[in-house]
Amino acid sequence: MKDNLEYNHKKIENKWKEIWYKDNLYSTDSNSLKPKFYILDMFPYPSGVGLHVGHLKGYTATDIVARYMRMKDFEVLHPMGWDSFGLPTENFAIKTNKNPFDVTKENTRAFKQELINAGIGIDWNREFDTSDESYYKWTQWIFLKLYNKGLAYKKKSPVNWCPSCLTVISNEQVIQGLCERCGSKVELKNIEQWFFKITKYIDNLMNDIKSLDWPKSTKVSQDNWIGKSEGVRVKFRIKDSKEYIDIFTTKIETIYGTTFIAIAPESKYIELIKDKEKIKEIEEYIKNVSPQSEITRKKDVKTGLKTGLIAINPINGQEIPVYISDYILMEYGTGAVMGVPAHDNRDKAFAKLHGIKSIEVVNYKKGIINHGKYNGISIDIAKNKIISDLSSMAEKTIEYKLRDWLVSRERYWGAPIPIIYCKECGEVPVPETDLPILIPRDIKDYRPKGTPPLASSKSFMEVECPICHEPATREPKTLDTFVDSSWYYLRFIDPKNNRSIGNNTLLRKWLPIDFYMGGDEHATGHLLYSRFITKVLNEEGIVSINEPFLKLRHQGKLFGPDGRKMSKRWGNVVSAEFAEKTYGADSLRMYEMFMGPLSQSNSWDTRSMIGVRRFIDRVWKLQNILDKNTLNKNIDTKNINNLIKSISLNIESEKYNVCVSEFMKYLNEVEKLDTISKDSFRKFILVLAPFAPFIAEELWNIIGEKYSVHKQSWPTIIKVKEDKNDMYINLPIQINGKYRGNIKVLKDQEENEIIKILLKDTRFQDKIKEKDIRKVIFKKNIIINIIFDDI
RNA sequence: GCCUGGAUGGUGGAAUGGUAGACACGCUAGCCUUAGGAGCUAGUACUUGAAAAAGUGUGAAGGUUCGAGUCCUUUUCCAGGCACCA
Numbered sequence: 044m045k046d047n048l049e050y051n052h053k054k055i056e057n058k059w060k061e062i063w064y065k066d067n068l069y070s071t072d073s074n075s076l077k078p079k080f081y082i083l084d085m086f087p088y089p090s091g092v093g094l095h096v097g098h099l100k101g102y103t104a105t106d107i108v109a110r111y112m113r114m115k116d117f118e119v120l121h122p123m124g125w126d127s128f129g130l131p132t133e134n135f136a137i138k139t140n141k142n143p144f145d146v147t148k149e150n151t152r153a154f155k156q157e158l159i160n161a162g163i164g165i166d167w168n169r170e171f172d173t174s175d176e177s178y179y180k181w182t183q184w185i186f187l188k189l190y191n192k193g194l195a196y197k198k199k200s201p202v203n204w205c206p207s208c209l210t211v212i213s214n215e216q217v218i219q220g221l222c223e224r225c226g227s228k229v230e231l232k233n234i235e236q237w238f239f240k241i242t243k244y245i246d247n248l249m250n251d252i253k254s255l256d257w258p259k260s261t262k263v264s265q266d267n268w269i270g271k272s273e274g275v276r277v278k279f280r281i282k283d284s285k286e287y288i289d290i291f292t293t294k295i296e297t298i299y300g301t302t303f304i305a306i307a308p309e310s311k312y313i314e315l316i317k318d319k320e321k322i323k324e325i326e327e328y329i330k331n332v333s334p335q336s337e338i339t340r341k342k343d344v345k346t347g348l349k350t351g352l353i354a355i356n357p358i359n360g361q362e363i364p365v366y367i368s369d370y371i372l373m374e375y376g377t378g379a380v381m382g383v384p385a386h387d388n389r390d391k392a393f394a395k396l397h398g399i400k401s402i403e404v405v406n407y408k409k410g411i412i413n414h415g416k417y418n419g420i421s422i423d424i425a426k427n428k429i430i431s432d433l434s435s436m437a438e439k440t441i442e443y444k445l446r447d448w449l450v451s452r453e454r455y456w457g458a459p460i461p462i463i464y465c466k467e468c469g470e471v472p473v474p475e476t477d478l479p480i481l482i483p484r485d486i487k488d489y490r491p492k493g494t495p496p497l498a499s500s501k502s503f504m505e506v507e508c509p510i511c512h513e514p515a516t517r518e519p520k521t522l523d524t525f526v527d528s529s530w531y532y533l534r535f536i537d538p539k540n541n542r543s544i545g546n547n548t549l550l551r552k553w554l555p556i557d558f559y560m561g562g563d564e565h566a567t568g569h570l571l572y573s574r575f576i577t578k579v580l581n582e583e584g585i586v587s588i589n590e591p592f593l594k595l596r597h598q599g600k601l602f603g604p605d606g607r608k609m610s611k612r613w614g615n616v617v618s619a620e621f622a623e624k625t626y627g628a629d630s631l632r633m634y635e636m637f638m639g640p641l642s643q644s645n646s647w648d649t650r651s652m653i654g655v656r657r658f659i660d661r662v663w664k665l666q667n668i669l670d671k672n673t674l675n676k677n678i679d680t681k682n683i684n685n686l687i688k689s690i691s692l693n694i695e696s697e698k699y700n701v702c703v704s705e706f707m708k709y710l711n712e713v714e715k716l717d718t719i720s721k722d723s724f725r726k727f728i729l730v731l732a733p734f735a736p737f738i739a740e741e742l743w744n745i746i747g748e749k750y751s752v753h754k755q756s757w758p759t760i761i762k763v764k765e766d767k768n769d770m771y772i773n774l775p776i777q778i779n780g781k782y783r784g785n786i787k788v789l790k791d792q793e794e795n796e797i798i799k800i801l802l803k804d805t806r807f808q809d810k811i812k813e814k815d816i817r818k819v820i821f822k823k824n825i826i827i828n829i830i831f832d833d834i
Numbered sequence: 835g836c837c838u839g840g841a842u843g844g845u846g847g848a849a850u851g852g853u854a855g856a857c858a859c860g861c862u863a864g865c866c867u868u869a870g871g872a873g874c875u876a877g878u879a880c881u882u883g884a885a886a887a888a889g890u891g892u893g894a895a896g897g898u899u900c901g902a903g904u905c906c907u908u909u910u911c912c913a914g915g916c917a918c919c920a
Binding site: 369564639642 | 835836837838839840845846847848852853856857858859860871899900901913914915916917918919920
């Protein structure tokens with residue numbers, strides 16, 4: 044036979060990827076009667092760097108699952124699109140001096156080609172860019188839905204400003220005080236912006252997440268981000284005044300220990316100060332503090348000033364000084380705290396710096412109050428008593444960290460906000476029939492300047508008021524890219540629909556997503572926004588689901604060979620193209636799976652990849668030992684049965700790395716036999732197909748089966764007759780709990796029989812004396828453990 | 835500080851409470867070859883030993899159990915996330 048078979052991955056991959064694409068092999072029949080399975084990857088920003096091996100980790104895993112489910116006779120929807128609107132694309136366009144329209148086209152083409160090269164099975168009929176007019180029409184439509192429900196509103200408030208991107212950004216886009224995109228220090232600016240009222244859905248967001256099949260860490264992240272805390276608001280009266288300062292505390296039991304009040308520099312309580320000298324001093328202080336964002340204020344030094352105001356502790360009438368300090372955040376609680384140096388580290392640090400005394404009033408170790416009226420009473424009881432003692436001066440409340448979602452941007456490359464300003468009629472939403480509001484093309488310089496670039500287009504700005512038909516102007520701000528991606532998953536179901544966001548029946552049928560895969564960096568951004576938008580669309584009757592993603596998994600990061608994050612800066616980016624050229628797409632896919640559990644991060648090691656390439660070569664050479672004549676041997680059938688079972692099990696339990704080992708183990712066994720039956724070979728190709736689609740299709744073709752292997756059903760297990768070998772098992776022997784070898788015994792052999800055998804076995808008869816046996820632990824077919832007295 | 839994961843050979847990693855290190859990479863030796871960064875065969879946790887074999891061994895210390903990498907308690911270290919959130 045053909046002895047020197049060489050597997051030519053280039054030739055074979057080029058052949059099949061063309062045929063598959065031409066046939067759109069992975070197209071989904073929306074109206075199929077089979078059970079549906081919707082599996083989705085977080086779609087990428089098609090930035091300029093191209094696809095590297097890290098991107099493919101998640102895509103390969105979903106591709107394997109999609110192919111497996113397809114073979115299990117589900118109608119599988121596995122689509123792909125491009126998150127092309129927004130800062131990543133626009134910044135890339137600016138850097139390369141091109142326009143974002145062209146950049147989007149070029150980059151999406153490149154990304155798509157690389158996915159095709161990697162054999163990722165996508166229904167390309169459903170592809171879209173979020174910057175397509177036919178897509179952002181519906182982004183704007185969703186904005187109007189929110190607007191009409193009162194969930195989209197404009198407000199002047201301190202917002203995060205990135206001085207390099209020249210736009211506002213949301214809280215979720217600020218990472219440790221720096222801009223997520225460019226790493227610049229974020230400033231605080233007081234400007235009018237558009238918000239989505241996500242805070243209205245806090246309770247739903249917190250409750251509904253509990254039942255989702257999501258990684259625990261992600262659920263916890265969202266909970267922390269929402270940051271619910273239950274506490275009490277307390278009024279502290281100002282001496283010689285009718286005014287009060289409202290504070291928020293979660294530790295009302297410490298109120299006796301209050302030795303000062305501190306308010307935020309932005310606090311309205313500053314107006315209570317009447318002393319002119321003091322006002323000057325404080326204005327000076329505020330000037331020094333306020334240009335900084337709350338996030339970037341120095342944490343170690345807690346600066347502050349006495350305001351001259353004296354507050355009265357409502358619990359005991361004690362007079363305490365009021366300070367202004369930059370460690371108090373205006374945006375949380377009431378922007379004022381009761382300072383309890385004895386029981387709060389920050390208060391303690393502030394008190395130390397400003398010479399304020401500290402009174403210990405609670406013993407947290409013992410869980411009791413050790414001061415005043417409630418001395419000796421447990422904290423829980425004291426809390427309630429204090430609250431009722433304070434009566435009208437206190438009120439139980441719940442505070443959250445989550446703020447409303449800031450969605451407007453002073454940038455060009457995004458969906459224009461569909462609002463019109465009319466002198467007569469005020470703020471007017473664009474009528475649905477006028478959508479989409481297109482981005483103007485007549486802007487020469489679209490680069491960010493701090494004011495919305497769209498404002499410089501006359502043709503865009505000048506418009507007729509939809510109500511009174513008088514001249515009016517458009518809102519020149521655009522929507523954040525996270526608005527685009529907060530609903531994209533539902534567009535794949537009916538992507539070409541021009542009349543509605545999606546056919547109602549189809550949306551009902553295909554939602555929710557059964558399996559969602561993507562990076563954990565989206566835990567508090569995209570994933571939270573998508574859940575929110577889904578809940579709004581649900582209330583509007585547009586979708587019938589309450590949660591978009593039933594099951595979520597994160598693929599771990601793939602670092603460069605040097606263990607650092609893959610980046611141009613380090614020169615450690617391994618392109619998908621490089622890996623495919625060297626060893627082929629099938630090897631690349633299998634290697635990425637073989638590296639370890641999917642959720643775990645790993646470093647790329649090209650050298651290790653040779654292992655899976657050797658495997659692929661040996662699979663190719665199986666043709667040499669293909670036995671066309673004889674019937675199945677029992678052992679051959681048993682081997683393939685085991686493989687089918689274990690691959691199914693391991694795909695379903697998401698252990699793709701173990702799948703690869705199982706294939707290798709199987710191959711080792713088969714090579715030992717020097718022959719493989721056609722039936723087993725056929726099944727082997729079938730189970731291998733989700734992992735290595737190219738070589739599987741080629742071998743399928745070679746053995747004369749009908750195109751395509753990827754349209755076949757998952758192989759079934761044939762029952763084999765039990766033979767002699769099946770009658771025996773190797774039973775591990777433990778003596779005093781320690782493994783001492785094993786013996787060959789009949790399957791289902793009982794305990795006393797086994798002991799008889801052991802007593803005769805030359806290896807064990809010296810060690811085992813029947814009369815000394817104290818106890819025997821026996822688990823049929825699993826283990827026998829013999830315990831002696833003298834342990 | 836808080837939260838979430840981890841810790842198993844030289845490396846990546848396997849292991850429903852039941853033979854730890856599967857499967858690979860690398861390495862060592864041999865075969866084949868003009869050659870090998872190709873292929874094949876054998877070996878490869880550590881210690882002792884020529885070998886047979888014995889002992890030790892899953893970050894550390896305890897505990898539960900006939901039996902623990904796996905369960906419980908304490909602890910150390912590593913990675914990631916959040917953070918003046920009152």
